[in-house]
Amino acid sequence: KIPVASLDEGNCDNDYAEYLFDIIPSLKSNRNVNYYNPAFIPLPEKKRSSFPVKINNALICIGGEDPANLLLKSAVALAKNNVHVLAVASSKEKIFEAEKNIPDDLKKYISISSPIENLKEELFKYDLVVTHFGFTAFEAAGAGCAVILLGTTPLHIRLSVANGFKCLAPKKINQKNFKSLLIQPENLLIKNKVESSENLASFTKKLSLGSHFECPVCKTGEGFRNKVIARNKNRTYRKCSNCGMIYMSWTLSEFQTEYNHAYFFEDYKKQYGKTYLDDFNSIKSVCLRRISIIDFFYRLTNRISKNIPSVLDIGCAMGPFLSAANDSGWQVFGADISQSAVEYVQQTLNFPASCVSFPDADFVSEFGIEKFDAVTMWYVIEHFKNLDSVLKKVSEIVKDGGIFAFSTPSASGVSGKYSSDDFYEKSPADHYTIWETKCAKKILRKYGFKVVKVVSTGIHPERFPLAKKMKWSSKSLPMKVLADLCKVLKLGDTFEVYCKKIKS
Ligand SMILES: [Zn+2]
Incomplete structure (x- = not known):
């Protein structure tokens, strides 16, 4: 384990x-x-002081059997461009065979060598290193040499190019093709930096x-x-x-957000361009819609009740939902781990609120209330590592027939579905669960909740691959159709779940 x-x-x-x-x-x-x-390949200690402006000498190192005789072929092609070449052959027989086949007029340019010991620390002596895709290629780049790779298979060519190397297929090894590469050595400096701080x-x-x-x-x-x-x-x-x-x-690293004063003011402003309080009324208007849904489903089951229903908002922040629920005739209670948010709710909004962490909180001692008619969590549930204890506790503190409602990012929205890698890359480091609309039902059932409504929110039709491709404007007809489709198919990037506690 x-x-x-x-x-x-x-x-x-x-x-x-x-x-x-x-x-x-x-x-x-x-x-x-x-x-x-690949920068984690141990790079040579000996490095060139600068990248070559002209290629005067080269090392060719391709190892192995070399059945196509690429060693000699490339040595000859380079020599014809007036480059002095040291070609490393893998065996005595290969050396003998290569030496025999060097054209007389190029003999002054080409030397054949047996395998070089500690090759890595010798690379810096060369302007250019010609090799296959592999360790030597990265080491040569790390030593500050120009690098040309020989691509023996289409896959090797693809990998070479993908890693920023220039690559020649065996059939293209000739004087002319080398010349076109040598003419601007700076093109042989590999793009992906092999140097790494890590x-x-x-x-x-x-x-x-x-x-x-x-x-x-x-x-x-x-x-x-x-x-x-x-x-x-x-x-x-x-x-x-x-x-x-x-x-x-x-x-890799656990992330702890501190929900202090700065979270709601300086940091919030940095992220959204205004403080949480500047945003209060627009958040509250969303909350008015949410409480109206809760109210509807609550009254469906509790028609005869004449009591004022109670709602506990967990992660209440500075209280926009409490304010909306209060306006809608609910008795409101807030809980948050931020002391400054709780103080604001208590002193400015005058609602009961408690600075506690969920699910450890004891609401009987905090508010004298054992069970609420509704419990809500707006973009809070994904932050819990211990979801099982959280949902058990919610189940305990919601009355039978009461409502549990929450909102959370959706893995089954447009972004999660069509730009999955990007979606998870951008998912905040303190989001421990990512909910999908279709799985919510089964999970909540386990804790005694029946889902009565799912509202798809965060509708971004422009994030559809088709919309990106067609560059439709936000007011165009296809975009409006797409937006409607998003809502119907619940493809929003966030969603709200409303569920009812089953009478036990
Ligand atoms: Zn599971």
Whole structure:
């Protein structure tokens, strides 16, 4: 049950690993790894002082059997461009054969050598290194040499190009093609920087300090069996095969937001261009819609009740929902872990509020109330690592026939569906669960809730691949149709769930 990180694991069936990490570029182009960084190849200590402005000498090092005789072919092509070449042959026979075949007029340019010991630290002596895609290519780039690769297969050519190298197919090895590459050596400086501030040791240490999580609903301890949904440098997400919840199963560094004064003022303003209080009325208007839905479903079941219904908003922040619910005739209670938010609710809005963390809070001692008619969480539920205890506690404190309502980002929205990698990459580091509209029902059922309404919000038709491609304006007819479709098909990037506590 110990999380596994796997380095340059070639196997495709590797969902068991929490972290996949490639240094050696993979030959399987569709591999989904958390991190790929060839810069972790240990680079030479001896480096050129500057990148060559003209190629005067070259090292050719292609190793192996070389059945197509690429070594001599490229040595000759370079020599014809007046480049002095040291060609490394793999055996005595190869040296003998190559030396025999050097044209007389090029003999002053070409030397054949046996394999060079500690080649890595010799590379800096050359303006140009010609090799296959592999370690030597990255080492040569790291030594500050110009690099040309010989692509023996279409895959090698693709990999070379993808990593920023110039590459010649065997059939293209001739004087003319080398000339066109040599004419501007700066083009042979590889684009992807091989220098890195991180090294393998420091990165591995960082990796060892990462955190692993099981499905927060089922907590099976068998998380490694769950399908991996997304991998990125910092995190891995899985989908629980038991309950269907998508959850963060690995994170490089745990993230703690401090919900202090700055969160609602300076930091909020940095992110949204205004403070939380500037936004209060627009958030409140959304909350008026939410409480009207809650009110509707509450009264459907509790027609005869003449009492003023009570609602507890968990993560109430500075109270826009409390204010909306109060205006709608509900008795409101707030809970938040931010002291400054709670003080604002108590002193400025004059509503009862308590600075407690959920689910540990005891609302009998806080408010003298054991069960509420409704409990709400607006963009809060995804922040809990211990969702099972949270939902158990919510179930305990909602009256039978009462309402539990929450909003959260949706994995089944346009962004989650069509730009999945980007969606998970951008998912905040403190979102431990990512809900899908279709799985919510089954999960909530487990805690005694029946979903009565799902509202798709965060409607962004412009995020549809088709809309991006067609560049439709936001007011155009197809965009309006797409927006309607988003709502009907529940493809919004966020959603609200309203559920009723089943009478036990
Ligand atoms: Zn689960």
